[in-house]
Amino acid sequence: MQLDGRSNNILEELINNPSINSKDVEKKYNITRRQLGYSFNKINDWLTDKNLPEIERTKQGHFIIDPKIFSKLTEQDVSPVDMNILSEKQRVYMIVMMLLSNEELSLIHFTSELEVSKNTILSDMKRAQDYVSDYEIAIRYSRRFGYLLEGKEFHIRKLLTQVTSKILDMNNGESWIRRLADIEEAEISELSNRIDKVENKLNLKFTDEKITSMPYTLSLVLRRIKQGKKISSFYIKYEELSDTKEYLATEEILYDIEDIPVEERMFITLHLLTINVYWSEFLTEETIPNLLQALDDMLRLFEKRACILLQDKEQLLNKLLLHVKPAYYRIKYQLTEVNDNEDMVSKEFKELHHLVKQSTTPLSDLIGTRIPESETTYLTMLIGGWLTRQGDSIQEKVKAIVVCPKGVSVSRLMLSELRDLFPEFVFLDSLSVREFQTYSLDYEIVFSPIFLETEKKLFIANSFLEREEKYRLRKQVMMELHGYIPFDINVEDLIEIVKKHAVIEDEQKLSKELFGYINPDTGTSVRDQQLDRPTASLSELITPNKVTLKKSVDSWEEAIRTSAKPLVESGHIEPDYVEAMIMHCEKDPYIVIGPNIAIPHAAPDEGVNDVSMSLLILEEGVNFTEDYTINLVIVIAAVDKQKHLKALMQLMKLAGSEEDRTALTNASTVEEAYTIIKKYSNE
The missing domain is CATH 1.10.1790 (PTS-regulatory domain, PRD)
Structure with missing residues (x-):
């Protein structure tokens, strides 16, 4: 790390004059007690970075400096900073600051100010162009006006705020900004005094970095306003900010400055609202409900x-x-x-x-x-x-991932099931095989329904786990990881025992409370589960008006469009979502989840308005690939990762029953099909 100019000067002062006290330092460098404290912390951070002992400060304001500091910084001639050498990135910040605060700039201005060659400046100018492009701004050159910034003023103000902070973090940053932007020290001092009053008015304390940068940011903003570079239109309504304490504070800062439009006052208010604070007397939600x-x-x-x-x-x-x-x-x-x-x-x-x-x-x-x-x-x-x-x-925790080739919804269902089965593991992600091959996070365990080439522990598990399979998988994983089978209390088994001897009024509630009692240290409470808990059942999503019976279709594309038609008509999905499903099916045939049954789907942001499902029953199956003939096409439209999972789990159970799957395929009426669907909706 590097020291800023003020901190560097104070450290040199302490080394050359160790008997000086805090008040003398404050007076000599015209700084407040708070600013000295900020620099003192910076100095100790720098010393720690150099493996040197920290400087102590007594209650009386005297400094205790370890002899190692003197020997290290004098014998080896180690200077805290080199004030003259600028890095490429720092020169870019300097160039941008000059463009923000001056007009009609030529190459000569940059070469003389930064003391580098013309070729160096031309190279730096390209880097500056790349830097400002992230803010949707361009650097233009014309013979008449020289170099200038081009873009929306709001974006330029955002750039101004960030570059000011970057330069202030540099060695002697305040001096650099005053020099590059030609700002008088008296102006900064006046704005600082006004900001101090603002802190008292708002009953809060801004962070030291922001206290340092705010006067310079305001000075540069006010200069641009005077130059006629104003924010012409603002998408923030006056009513949104005008009743905040920050708006009143803005009025106090600008009380004697004329010709500041309302839009500019709103921008400065927004600047105050977006500044980090380290203390506040009132932590309320008065302006941000919820x-x-x-x-x-x-x-x-x-x-x-x-x-x-x-x-x-x-x-x-x-x-x-x-x-x-x-x-x-x-x-x-x-x-x-x-x-x-x-x-x-x-x-x-x-x-x-x-x-x-x-x-x-x-x-x-x-x-x-x-x-x-x-x-x-x-x-x-x-x-x-x-x-x-x-x-x-x-x-320190066991981290796991789920790799499933059967599409997004099925892999998320598998993740949800395994997360419940292994509450002591951290499950990072559910991935496709392609995503798995480039996955960069650290993990120890992989769960997948297929074999994968991996050096990590791989456990093969079905996409949908029946009760006995869950029990066997947990035993296998725990034995391989820990060398023993832990005594696990199964909530479902407890519920079955209770049923034999008592009437359960609310099985779901009892199950959750038992789970919370058995697993008190997993960070999972009843309310936690409700945050992500899927709510809609299969029969609530596939209602009779979402079921279509048809003898046959000409293609799998037509099958998807026919199945999705009720959802398009009801406004649950957009027509674009249908085309997205077809596109995904062409790339990924893993939407087939069982004999004769497929669940086409796409991403939520591709045209989903509300969580929904629809069913198409074909008397004569349609070929989805050379390997599959499908009679049941269930379109799934999910708005997030959770809300459809309960219905999907019920659908997977239905798909796993050959008897009910056949009965649904052979249903001759919507009512007959819906009866089968309802059978699984209480699971």
Whole structure:
């Protein structure tokens, strides 16, 4: 790591004048006590990175410096930073900052400012073009105006915010920005004072990084406004932000600055709303209803997937709320930072990150869009730190994957069944064979209905497991992993015993409570199961008006279209979904789940409006491939990974009964077919 300019100066001061105290440092460098604390932490982080002891600070404000620090930094002439050498990436940030804050720039401006050759600048300009393209911005050159940025002003503001932070993280970053953008120190000081008042007004404290960057960001934004580079149209309605405390704070910052349009005031309000805080007096949902509930649901899903019970969850929720409230606005209004490769999650946390990512559905549903990678990474860091604190680790748990060639729905069904069978394992994914061949996460066990080439432990298991098969598979896995067969209490067996001696009023509820009692440490509670619990039964999805009887069709494509017709007409799926199913069938013949029966389906985002199923019964079968003739075509339209699984499990049981499968094939009326379907809907 590197030190910023202020921290570097303070470290040199401490080495040259170790008797100096905190107040003298604050006075000499014109910084606040808080800014000194921030730099002091940076210095100790840098020393730790160099395997040197940390500097201690007494309550009286004196510094205790280990002699090793003096010898290391003087005898070996190790300077904390080299102020003159810029990396390629840093030069790119400098070029972009000059383009953001100046007009009519030529190559000479860049070469003289950065003190490099013309060819170096031309090479850096290409890298700068690649960098700004991630923000949907281009760098253009004309003889009349020189180099300039071209793109929507909202995207340019997003770039401005990120580049300002990047340069401030560099050595002597504040000096660089003031020099490149020609900003007076007095202007930054005035804006800093106003922001201090804002903190008091909002009853919160911004992070030190943001406190440093906010005055520079506001200064550059105000300059662009004065240059006439304004946000012309804003998709945020005034009513959404005008009643927030942040909007009142914006008015306070801009109280004497004239000609600031409402759109610009809204943008600055949004900037305040998206800034990370490390403390807040009030953690409320006044502006984001249901946020706390979404975070709670997210943690419960994580506990279920990671087989871990989070301790002191209320404190963790408060930490998450501090981060996620500003993240909510960043995500909703596309202000999330574009990730650099170095910002990606570390290798040791890859599996944890994967599980956190799978658990963010409640949060993404609340915001109305997917959670960006950079925000998920931060959630991983928070939750990972919490697990380390309580002494838990995903790395210590048995991690498994499911590889199934029989299509998405069947593989997810298999994953659901195995997750229930092995609650002590972490199941990372259900994969196709092709996905398995390039899978990068770490795992120990593979479950699959087919043989696979793998160095990991492979257990062959049917796509749909009957009760006895489950028992045998669990014994086999536990014996091979641990060398013994654990004494497992089977909830289904308990229910059967209770039935012999008592009347059960609610079997499902009893089953869940018994499971929670027998497995208290798996991180799975009754409520956890309900979060993802499939609700619709087979007869609730395949209703009589979704059943079609026909003598024959000319092709399997026509079979899919005929079966799907009731769902298109009712608005459950779009016509595009039908074509997507046909396309997937051409690539993947594994939609056949049993003799004479097929379940064509596609992805939820390919035209599904609501979870649904439909059935086509053909008197004369249709050829799906050279190997299969199909009489029963069940179209499945899923909106997520869970809501259709109960019905699918019931369908798999029906498919496994030769007697009922034949009876359904030979049904002469819709009512007769529906009677057979209802038979499996209470399973």
